[in-house]
Amino acid sequence: MKTVSAPYQFKGGIHPDYHKELAWKSAIERMPNPSELTVPMSQHLGAPAKVCVSPGDAVKKGSLIGEQNGFISASVHAPVSGTVKAVVQSCSATGRSCQAVVIESMDDGETEYFEPIVEWLHTHKERLRNRIGEAGIAGMGGAGFPTRVKLSPPHDKPIDTVILNGAECEPYLTSDYRVMLEHADKICIGAEIIQHILGAKTVRIAIEDNKPDAVRAMEKACAQERQGIEIDILPTGYPQGSEKQQIYNITGREVPRGGLPMDVGCVVENVGTSLAIYEAVVHGQPLIERVITVTGEAVERPANLLVPFGTSYRKLVEHCGGVRESVAKVISGGPMMGFAVGSLEIPTGKTTSGLVLLPSGCIQQFSSQACIGCGRCVDACPMGLVPSELSQFIEADDIEGAERIALMDCIECGSCAFVCPAHRPLVQHMRRGKTGVMARRAAADAQTRK
């Protein structure tokens, strides 16, 4: 085990105010089970899970309530024991609606977990992959890509490096930081399980240099004769936590256009995912809860909570002592990549990393103006794109033109919009353009199939 500074540094990026001091001292506390949970069937990327319980059924903590539905999908388990009250349509933070199972909780302490695999080092890799699949684990960094799929690369793409993403470059959020401080041992074992499944030579744990105690905790946990684990300290900056940028910083490899990390022999997993893998394999616990940071200047008592999925945002805020001043903006996730939400009646899920409540003094509303051609977005873009030109193509409805200058390589990190002096909603333009490209590609696919 050794600790090094990351040898490379991606181009661009920004330095927003971090505001992590609000919540980073609060230890993870378990939130009491709410009386009623609304567990959405789509907490991951891909097809929503298929509901496999009906109203009136009794479920135990960990019982399967949603079956994996297709290759890119993940199963959903009951986060608490209780009775299924109804199957309803519920709204996610992005405004999409999906089916959800409403469970009336009952604290009987009963669980229905999988059989623990203690001797995982001597267990067949396929069995471990299946366990990760049946436990419903999806990437907990934010995108929610099913982990089983990520851990099953094709044979012609050997993986030599596993990167554990503990950068947490989003302002305000401290959930990964607290997880690293308090569960470093478990994260290390999770990392070793991933390394074992993929047959990777090295594990690199990436942490930004503004979290020295997380680095120390991970060093301590990895100190005992663990092979091939290395801690890479990244300079603080946004978006250090982005997959492609992190791979470049640590290995110097660039993920090709339209490609995946596996094309350059890497797999990146969030530290939270690693913890979930440890729980699923060693304790047989499916993914039913996660650590969520509830923070922001408008919250009475910012905290890092261990929350069962399906708890509504309102319950989180109530548990943190309610709001201090009038809230002007509520963001699900971090302020850079998260979604502003219009209601607190949204259930938490596998990808909810935080809830940021901001008072009116902390936010500004701008009216956007025409591009002044200053090029600051070009300097800030970590993907080397030209956001100003892209946005103008999209504004003129020339989606093809935008696609030609690499619209689809945009990672929607928001660095361009952050620096834009004309306050142009650049990320919104990019998302709109991408939707247009996807629609066109789908139409073209349908045409060729005909």
Added chain:
Amino acid sequence: MDSETIKFILTPFLWVGLTGLVIGVSLALAAKYMAVREDPRIAQVTELLPGANCGGCGFAGCAEYAKAIVVDNADITLCAPGGAACVDSIAAFMGVSAGSVEKMTALVMCCGDDESAERRFSYNGINDCAAADALAGGDKGCTYGCLGYGSCARVCPVNAIIIEKGLARVNKALCIACGKCIAVCPRKLIKLVPTAAPIHVLCNSKDKGADVKKVCSSGCIGCRLCTKFGDEGAFVMDGFLAHVDYSVPITREEVIEKCPSKCIRRN
């Protein structure tokens, strides 16, 4: 003037004159033997069309449509801006019967403006309805209602649409029923209705009455009073939403007062 000078002046005249003659004769022959004959009626039908070139008929412009009428026997009732008068004159000219064509107008099937309909959050992004709709389903509390960011008004070739209190309104005196606004509306809220129809149900929400009331005070709650007090068959229920059947003549306009949420209105 000596003969040299005369020759010096005359030679170019002669050459240019001769070249002109040859080109003139060949053009005359070409015009006679290589002529492309266009049906003169195409130009005449083009004259009869209003010349708005709006594309609402589905052809590239008025001339293209005229060509389609003359050459391909296209339907002569497609020109919405021209209306019945235009169809009648084309029918008389082409010697075909037109049947009856009703003048149509676009209508925004929503009356929930910022006074009666609630907005869930304040939207501060691209001024475009499709972009607003893509962001968490739009800021309007009602997922069926008009977002009011004016995408329809911007595509209207005759500026017939205005945005008032966060709601798009079509001026039926200006509307040429070209259908461009219908295509651009992300909520599919604009419909072509007969200009002569006196009353409309200005709501598109298929939600249950209680859910509608939560977000809009002027949405159709599906109470069916209009089917009771209106003319026989003039109001049709589609789940929790009433529609006007425009084929039924309306005589009893008191239904406007009977509607509890006042979403039955004159246009």
